[in-house]
Amino acid sequence: MRLTIIPFLLLLLSVGLLASCSKDEDNPDTPLPGLGGETWAEGPTDTWLFQNFVVPYNIEVKYRFDRYEVALNKTLAPVREDKVIPVMETIRQTWINPYTLVAGENFIKTYAPKQFVLVGSAQYNTDGTIVLGTAEGGRKVILFVINDFDKKNKPEVKQMLHTIHHEFGHILHQTIMYPAEFKTITTDYTATWYLSSLQEARSKGYITEYARNNPDDDFVEMISIMLIEGKAGFDAIVASAPPAAQQFLRQKEQLVVRYYKEAWNIDFYTLQSNAQAAINAL
Amino acid sequence: MKKLLYISWVMVLLLAACSKDKNDPAPGERPDERLSATLDAYKAQLVGAENGWKAVLYPEGGAGYSFLLNFTADDRVRMLSDIDAGTAETSLVSTYRLKALQKPALLFDTYSYLHILADPDETKSGGVRGEGKFSDFEFSFDSVTPDSITLIGTQKGSKLVLVRASAADAANYIPRIAEHVSALENINAFTTYFRRLDLGGRSYDISIRTDIRFITFSYMEGGVMQTFTTSYYFSEDGLVLLEPFTDAGFTITALNALQYDAANREIDLQVNGAAATIRGTTRPASIDPQAARNFYNNPPNGVYWLTLGFTVEGVEDALRLRDLPDFQLLVYWPRYGTSNGTTYDLMGFVFGNSIMYGPAAVPSFTSDGRIVYRLLGTLGEIPEDHAPKVEAFTQQWTIPEGYFVIQTGADSYDLVSAKDAKTWISF
Known part of the structure; x- marks a missing residue:
């Protein structure tokens, strides 16, 4: 009996000894380079972005080139640092402020895409066309051709806002769906939307070529064009379309207005005139 | 006897359990520590050159462009370049970063002069639409000595060579190069089609594309017209051919001391230490009868x-x-x-x-x-x-x-x- 207990105790002891003698040199406290995000010596641009976008809206603006935020196989150029503040200031004035005026401070804070990535050059497609903006899942928006940005160039500013309004529109309808009857106003949606001209798209009751892609894009293209062109500009576009198409465009307009009222309690026409005033004030 | 056995077993255990592990597969610092230390050392070296660095960037698309780079500890770099008269005259400050990619890398992450070469907008780069001059602005460290650093572009494979500058270099490097560049630019104002390089009894028809830095020599060899094309860059001494031109044992590696003679409308220079000229002519130096x-x-x-x-x-x-x-x-x-x-x-x-x-x-x-x-x-x-x-x-x-x-x-x-x-x- 005694002799059987002793080996057992010894066994326990030896396990204890092995465990207690393990060393603590593999200390997990060693900092890993790059862990926890990139760091660099901050300059005035970083401070401005922090104060004007991170603090009020929790929006990160990435202006230092990061290859892994963009298409790896494309030749792109970074932004000029002196363009960053003018671009973001313009975005704040023409996109954030009009919404804030009608929907209050918290609206943009809650729903805005959380990351803007700025690229200096355009992104060139193999067919010679260029990309001006892209977005991923309502979280990240990439804006191109920032180095040529000039806020006095209205068509360019509108082009940039087009992308932002478009993506923000997606976020809104993914949060609260638009009225289902929107999908049945016009039905010739096609994945090869890019094969037809703007004129053809308008004659079928679509505000842009891309609006023919699917009802979701149709809906947000309506929002985007109505906001960047303003009431007068939108009316002129409608007036230039054939009568049958005019009726479709008006129905879509009414559903957008109804959606903003019912889903977000926003008066769309007030938002529209705010957005126009902001663009005209640049 | 058994008791003794047990006691000695305990002794063995005590000794064995506490023996130190001598089989560390990676002795010394952890990889991350070494990486951090390397990046810090590179940055210290870049910032430590008080007069900055003379640099030549060789885009994958050909030719070479010279820069003077001054790195500072606050992640900023000031640069001058011989790309055009403006970039040689006025310096521009942009940002840089050292980062561990697959290798330790130097990233120029906001736009500056060296990005002009990589700009896909052909009106800015003077290169190909969508590609520019096939150049880089993100580089990995290839070889490092105290006074020189060679970097390789991560996307296109361009080469960037940095050499520590002296105080005299800081003042003169780019201005001297810019003089050669502007002297050569005068060739674009020659009104005749033929431009002839005359040197010590030899004559070659040359054509120079100053916008992309390519030069072509045409000459007769055994009754057959030959052409030789190479790209070039500028050193403080003049124009350097990236591939030397050889004709029947005579080799040209550089066109040095370029100077424009406005009175005679010719560019004076030196080849292998001997005087030479480039001038516009009404007839080709050699005619291809076929x-x-x-x-x-x-x-x-x-x-x-x-x-x-x-x-x-x-x-x-x-x-x-x-x-x-x-x-x-x-x-x-x-x-x-x-x-x-x-x-x-x-x-x-x-x-x-x-x-x-x-x-x-x-x-x-x-x-x-x-x-x-x-x-x-x-x-x-x-x-x-x-x-x-x-x-x-x-x-x-x-x-x-x-x-x-x-x-x-x-x-x-x-x-x-x-x-x-x-x-x-x-x-």
């Missing part, structure tokens, strides 16, 4: 398409054929037809999809390699308002001196007026 016949006999698919008319003293389409309503292009059609036993060529003016009219002429070939056109008549109806331009074009086409024929590619030729070499047309 070129005219090759041009005439081998039009691709029977005809040449010309998108531009005559260039006069460097002005493209000087007769402004493009102002003719709906004018598309010219079609040169050798052996278009026969009239009374005479075979003639047509220079067809294309409007829309078809040749509407054009002068017809008969070519002849001289022993010194020229092609001369004699006017035979006109085919088709020339509208009255087109007549002055067509008349002027026809007169130029059929000048009695004819044209030197210069082969510029497999199927492309330039016809250069033998009268004064100030007018030419590209096929």
Whole structure:
């Protein structure tokens, strides 16, 4: 009996000894380079972005080139640092402020895409066309051709806002769906939307070529064009379309207005005139 | 006895359990510690050069461009470059970062002068639309010594070589290079087609594309026209060929001490220590006697398409054929037809999809390699308002001196007026 207990105790002891003698040199406290995000010596641009976008809206603006935020196989150029503040200031004035005026401070804070990535050059497609903006899942928006940005160039500013309004529109309808009857106003949606001209798209009751892609894009293209062109500009576009198409465009307009009222309690026409005033004030 | 056994077992355990692990597979610091230390050391080296670094960037697309880079500890870099007169004169501050990619890397992450070369906007880079000059602005460290650093572009594979600058370099490096660059730029103001490099009894026809930094030497070897093309960059001494040019044992590696002589309209320089000049000439240094016949006999698919008319003293389409309503292009059609036993060529003016009219002429070939056109008549109806331009074009086409024929590619030729070499047309 005694002799059987002793080996057992010894066994326990030896396990204890092995465990207690393990060393603590593999200390997990060693900092890993790059862990926890990139760091660099901050300059005035970083401070401005922090104060004007991170603090009020929790929006990160990435202006230092990061290859892994963009298409790896494309030749792109970074932004000029002196363009960053003018671009973001313009975005704040023409996109954030009009919404804030009608929907209050918290609206943009809650729903805005959380990351803007700025690229200096355009992104060139193999067919010679260029990309001006892209977005991923309502979280990240990439804006191109920032180095040529000039806020006095209205068509360019509108082009940039087009992308932002478009993506923000997606976020809104993914949060609260638009009225289902929107999908049945016009039905010739096609994945090869890019094969037809703007004129053809308008004659079928679509505000842009891309609006023919699917009802979701149709809906947000309506929002985007109505906001960047303003009431007068939108009316002129409608007036230039054939009568049958005019009726479709008006129905879509009414559903957008109804959606903003019912889903977000926003008066769309007030938002529209705010957005126009902001663009005209640049 | 058994007790002794147990006690010795305990002793063995005590000793064994506490023996130190001597089999560390990666002794010393952890990889992340070493990486951090390396990045810190590189940054310290870059920032530590108080006069900055002389740099030459060799884009994958060819040629080389010089920079003076001053790195500071706050992740900023100030640079000058010889890309153009403005970048050589005014420095620009942008940001940089050292980061561990697959290798330790130096990233120039906001726009500055070296990004011009990589800009996909061809109006900025002077390169290819969508690609620029196939250059980089993100580099990995390739080799490092205390006074020089070689980096390789991560996307295109360009090379960037940094050499620690002295105080004198900081003041003079880019200004000296810029003088050579601007001296050479004068070649673009030469009004004649031919530019000849004369050095110690040797003459070469050269053509220089200063916008992409390529140079071509043309010369005869055993009765056959040869061309040699290479790209170049500038050092403080002058223009350096990236591949040396060799002709019958004579080698040119650099065109040094470039200076423009405005009075004589020539560029003076030194090759291998001997004086040389580049000047515009009315005749080529060497004439390819076969070129005219090759041009005439081998039009691709029977005809040449010309998108531009005559260039006069460097002005493209000087007769402004493009102002003719709906004018598309010219079609040169050798052996278009026969009239009374005479075979003639047509220079067809294309409007829309078809040749509407054009002068017809008969070519002849001289022993010194020229092609001369004699006017035979006109085919088709020339509208009255087109007549002055067509008349002027026809007169130029059929000048009695004819044209030197210069082969510029497999199927492309330039016809250069033998009268004064100030007018030419590209096929």
